[in-house]
Amino acid sequence: MDLRVAIAPLIKGDIQNDPETLKKFSRDTSIFERKPSLIVSPKDADDVAALVRFAAEAKARGENISLTARAAGTDMSGGPLTDSVVVSFTKYMNAMHEVGPDFAIAEPGIYYRDFEKLTIAKNGSILPPYPASREMCALGGMIADNAGGELTLRYGKMDAYVQELDVVLADGSQATFHALSAPDLETKKAEQTLEGEIYRGVDELLTKNRDVIAAARPNVTKNSAGYALWNVIDPERGTFDLTKLIVGSQGTLGIITKARVSLVKTKPHHAMLVIFLSDMGKLPEIVRRVREFGPESFESYDDHTFKLAARYGYEFLKHLNFKQTLSLALAFLPEVWALFTRRVPQLVLLAEFAEDTDEEAQSKAHKAQAALADLSVRTQFALGTMEKKYWKIRRESFALLRKHVHGLHAAPFIDDIVVHPDDYPRFLPELNALLSQYDLMHTIAGHIGDANFHIIPLVNLSNPAHRKAIMELTPKIYELVAKYKGSITGEHGDGIIRTPFLPMMYSPKILELFAETKRIFDPQNIFNPGKKVGGTLADIERWMMRPVPLPPAVKQA
Incomplete structure (x- = not known):
């Protein structure tokens, strides 16, 4: 069946299957690549309904067709990837x-x-x-x-x-x-x-x-x-x-x-306390004490991210005017100096306090700083441009990794674990012990205040040893998370990468209920099959990207 010919008369939107578009939609920000057969951009809900009716009828005839909804494609789990039909919303249904x-x-x-x-x-x-x-x-x-x-x-x-x-x-x-x-x-x-x-x-x-x-x-x-x-x-x-x-x-x-x-109106006045940590053993107590003062957010990034920010800070400056560029460039000088003098902290913690007045926000930040005095950690307050700098590093750390670590791929496969802050003293040493078993550089950023860690190993996906490490390390990390009754994903979803590991979090009975829920809503398995229910380890191996190694001359260029 020629899907494009069959679907075109049914909808007002666009249909694409040219090689360039299919290549674009074969990727998200995960480690996977899966080439779809068709990209449909509906103009309205009636288009979507017509497309689903077509798929249901085709499925009833025994055709192998499914529909996978896609928004911006920034998913890190392989969630919007399919080898069938992508339903893309950003072109028209964006009002x-x-x-x-x-x-x-x-x-x-x-x-x-x-x-x-x-x-x-x-x-x-x-x-x-x-x-x-x-x-x-x-x-x-x-x-x-x-x-x-x-x-x-x-x-x-x-x-x-x-x-x-x-x-x-x-x-x-x-x-x-x-x-x-x-x-x-x-x-x-x-x-x-x-x-x-x-x-x-x-x-x-x-x-x-x-x-x-x-x-x-x-x-x-x-x-x-x-x-x-x-x-x-x-x-x-x-x-x-x-x-x-x-x-x-x-x-x-x-x-x-x-x-x-x-929607909500957040507190308008902010004060940020930055904590530079070189002794990871102090982390649990720092988190406990800072949280007592009710920060609006409590984020972190590690030494590898710090070094990338120092080296590639110009990436943050591209889209700013001259005054903003100069101000932010000066703000990055401490990172450059720390890199030069080899005084890079293991972890940078960002505790931001937001309140109705400047005085309230700054008071909380100062009280949090005072509460850490006996722990002998370096702290500083960040306001204005300095605050913007730290947020840029934290928010864009994954993008920096993807762009600048040549020959290696920022690989989100253990990227979203959640535990309990009280378990830091036992969990973190065991986590580091597991990571140390593999020769993989990795970065750690995330939401330290609620124990949500984003661990991003850097791998060469054309290297069989690295591909093997992904398949070996993933279940070990998730077994550790299960031991401490955590979650294998706090906010990134299951997708291709985590669906096979749901049995580590849930009992066979709960997995049966997940499958029954899927059958109740989608008895023909039309919508994004293999995610949440039915995903396998073979899916991970099958759809993991296989980059073509560059020839030596290109590598040296």
């Missing part, structure tokens, strides 16, 4: 429909940078769970991965902000999911539609397995692994909310076409 006093309604293809400009201009509000890729990511991906970021410590993750989702279901019908009261739930369950079947099926699944689901809920600050079955029913509010399943599902249960999300 902001409304900005209210405390909410916004937008399409999944809107870039977060544009979303935030509009909400700030309207009423000074933002959507707090933006990730470090805030300048590149889009709303659909933030919802699909249940995103979190630097503000999650105070404001929570994406699932706390999604109020309503318009979703195209597996038969091409369109539904609007939001929190329902008990009477409204019964009304929905009575409908003789796929939406009604979904409500009946999920309600029955949750009712029959209430205790086992409650016991399986990860007891960590954040989690994006599996389906959040434990969040659907809110006993305190008396609601039943299927958005809690769609958020974080990576497009495996339906295709989002519009979202209503809540």
Whole structure:
């Protein structure tokens, strides 16, 4: 079947299958490469519905077809990669429909940078769970991965902000999911539609397995692994909310076409305390003491990231005017000097305090600094340009690695683990012992305040030894995370890289319930198969990139 010819008359949007476009959509920011067969850019929800109906009919005839939704393609797990049809939203379905006093309604293809400009201009509000890729990511991906970021410590993750989702279901019908009261739930369950079947099926699944689901809920600050079955029913509010399943599902249960999300006005005045740590044994106590003063965010990056910032600080200056460039260039001089004198800290911690006044923010920062006095750690306050410098390093550390470590690939495969801060004294030595078993340079950045570590090894994916190390090290790290009852992904999602390791977090019974949830929503397995449910280790090996080694003459150039 010629998919392009068959689909073209059904939709108003664009269809592409030229080699350049297929190559572009074969990648996200993960270690995988998977060439799709077709890229469809729908113009509206009706286009998406028509596409899903076509896929359902083709699937019923025995055709091998699936649909994978894609926003900006910044996912680090292989979530938006497929060898079938990509449904791409950034070209057309990128509109902001409304900005209210405390909410916004937008399409999944809107870039977060544009979303935030509009909400700030309207009423000074933002959507707090933006990730470090805030300048590149889009709303659909933030919802699909249940995103979190630097503000999650105070404001929570994406699932706390999604109020309503318009979703195209597996038969091409369109539904609007939001929190329902008990009477409204019964009304929905009575409908003789796929939406009604979904409500009946999920309600029955949750009712029959209430205790086992409650016991399986990860007891960590954040989690994006599996389906959040434990969040659907809110006993305190008396609601039943299927958005809690769609958020974080990576497009495996339906295709989002519009979202209503809540907004908040963050505190306007900031003060940053920077902590330079050379003795990792002090980290748990530092985190405990600083958190007592309620920082808005508490971030970190390691010595390798520090060195990259010192060497390639000019990358941060490209898009600034002369005055901004000069100011920020001067701000990077301490990093350059530390590199020159070999006084690079092992870890840089950024504790930012945000309050209603400058005095309140600075008071908290000073109190946090005083609380660390007996630990003999170097600290400094960062305001204005200095504060911007540290945020640029933290937010763009992964991009720096991808661009400048020649011959090696920044490989996110153990990139999003979460443990409990109280377990630092035992967990961190064991983590470092595992990492030291492999000759892989790695960087560590992340959300130190809620124990979410982003470990990015640097590998040569054309080297069989490095590929073997990925397959060996990944389960060892996740076994360690499971030992401390953590999560294998706090905000990046399962995708290709983590779906096979979900059994390390969840019991066979919970995995059965995940599979049943998928069947309830998507009985023909049309939506993004192999993610969340059904992924294998063979998928990781099959789709891992295989770069062609450069000839010696090119390497030396």
